[in-house]
Amino acid sequence: MTKPGVTIQRPLPNLKMKICLWNVRGACRKDFLPAAWSIIEEQHPHVFVLFETKSDDYRAKEVMFQLKFNDYRVIPPNDKRGGIWLFWKYEVDLVLFTAETSHFHVLFNFKNIQREVLVTGMHAPSVPGVRHQLWRNLRDNLPPPETPWLLAGDLNEVTSQSEKLGGRPYRANQSRDFTNFVDAAGLIDLGFSGCPFTWTNARDGIEMIKEMLDRALANPKLLDLFPQTKVHHLPRTNSDHAPIIISFFDSVVAGPFPFRCKEVWMEHPTFGEFFLNNWRIADNNFLRGRQNFLANIKNWNTNVFGNLNKQKRRLLARINGIQIALAKYHSDFLVNLEQSLLKDLNDIFRKERLIWAQKAGLNWRKYGDYNTKYFHLLAKIKKSRGKILALKNSNGDWITKLEDLKNLATGFYETVLLLPWLLVVSIQSL
Numbered sequence: 001m002t003k004p005g006v007t008i009q010r011p012l013p014n015l016k017m018k019i020c021l022w023n024v025r026g027a028c029r030k031d032f033l034p035a036a037w038s039i040i041e042e043q044h045p046h047v048f049v050l051f052e053t054k055s056d057d058y059r060a061k062e063v064m065f066q067l068k069f070n071d072y073r074v075i076p077p078n079d080k081r082g083g084i085w086l087f088w089k090y091e092v093d094l095v096l097f098t099a100e101t102s103h104f105h106v107l108f109n110f111k112n113i114q115r116e117v118l119v120t121g122m123h124a125p126s127v128p129g130v131r132h133q134l135w136r137n138l139r140d141n142l143p144p145p146e147t148p149w150l151l152a153g154d155l156n157e158v159t160s161q162s163e164k165l166g167g168r169p170y171r172a173n174q175s176r177d178f179t180n181f182v183d184a185a186g187l188i189d190l191g192f193s194g195c196p197f198t199w200t201n202a203r204d205g206i207e208m209i210k211e212m213l214d215r216a217l218a219n220p221k222l223l224d225l226f227p228q229t230k231v232h233h234l235p236r237t238n239s240d241h242a243p244i245i246i247s248f249f250d251s252v253v254a255g256p257f258p259f260r261c262k263e264v265w266m267e268h269p270t271f272g273e274f275f276l277n278n279w280r281i282a283d284n285n286f287l288r289g290r291q292n293f294l295a296n297i298k299n300w301n302t303n304v305f306g307n308l309n310k311q312k313r314r315l316l317a318r319i320n321g322i323q324i325a326l327a328k329y330h331s332d333f334l335v336n337l338e339q340s341l342l343k344d345l346n347d348i349f350r351k352e353r354l355i356w357a358q359k360a361g362l363n364w365r366k367y368g369d370y371n372t373k374y375f376h377l378l379a380k381i382k383k384s385r386g387k388i389l390a391l392k393n394s395n396g397d398w399i400t401k402l403e404d405l406k407n408l409a410t411g412f413y414e415t416v417l418l419l420p421w422l423l424v425v426s427i428q429s430l
Helices: 032-043 057-066 128-139 172-185 220-225 263-267 271-280 286-305 308-326 332-359 372-385 402-428
Strands: 007-009 017-023 047-051 071-075 084-088 092-099 103-110 117-123 149-154 214-218 230-233 244-248 390-392
Touching: 017 032, 017 117, 017 149, 017 214, 032 047, 032 057, 047 117, 047 149, 057 071, 057 084, 071 092, 071 103, 084 092, 084 103, 084 117, 128 172, 149 220, 149 244, 214 230, 214 244, 263 271, 263 286, 263 332, 271 286, 308 332, 390 402
Parallel strands: 017 047, 117 149
Antiparallel strands: 007 390, 017 244, 047 084, 071 084, 092 103, 103 117, 149 214, 230 244
């Protein structure tokens, strides 16, 4: 819900590493260089990927120097169609480069990052049959699962009706090969900030079509390496495609974790009384009761509810000892004890799934059969998209400093919560 005076968005601060990808629809046009230079000046990308350049190696080298990059690779156009340029700066080391007509794979070594990162730049064919075969080929030739992998570019695919405006309605089978490839590869759509549609046919009225064709996906290993990866759609200017910026953090932004009440706490027999006691001593005052609860919940969670990992290790050790003993001699007592401990262990597994499902924002009862790793992955996706890096104040100015963000948010909600009380006082005074 939009709040008056505060607009939440995810603009891009000066992050440590950026990749820009843009379908330029021709790199020999007069307006191309000014538009490209404007992106460079504003975003400072370390890697710049251009699709549909329709130009040769000589032009690519000329543009590389003009845009102040240090090295390049070129996939030449096919009869004035297609063509891909890859530019990068010295902060990035190229380890390996392989190319096809519509895409390339490059192993990059980013500064201060020991792991090599696989980047696939893609300009997927516009012909559906050729594009679908491409996704099937990629699905059958996936990189090793331990490799951090980013796939980005003009993928020429719409995956839901929300990614399309105008034209023929979306049909699920038109992107089936793409989604099968994404599922097989374990890739995660990184989301975006900015305008949702990255391509337009530049027509008006009922002939207008807008779609989100450009996107970025990554596997969990890349998110482990860059947990704060962000994608931003820049405005469309000199092409029918919008440039996209992928920004990487190599560390988590420091700060306290927001409090979340865990659903599994409510299953504990003493939680209800613990909760009520914190409100009784505060005379039912909301702010004092909340303060009491937050001050005491950590101690209750540690000493009463208990650490699930420690409980799990203890149960596994006891079960192992019982099974070793049962291998030597039979005991009805040990058999019954083993069954009881296995029941307790399964209950801990259930609680772990519940906790991670809650972190991932999913309905536990609907997805209860999924394993903890699945929920962990979804929680990682949610976390990577859930950072507020800036807020706009009532004067229209962007606030980016952490302390100023805290003060702005606190002041806003104090006003929202105080306003109904002021209205009541005003009405009573009439």
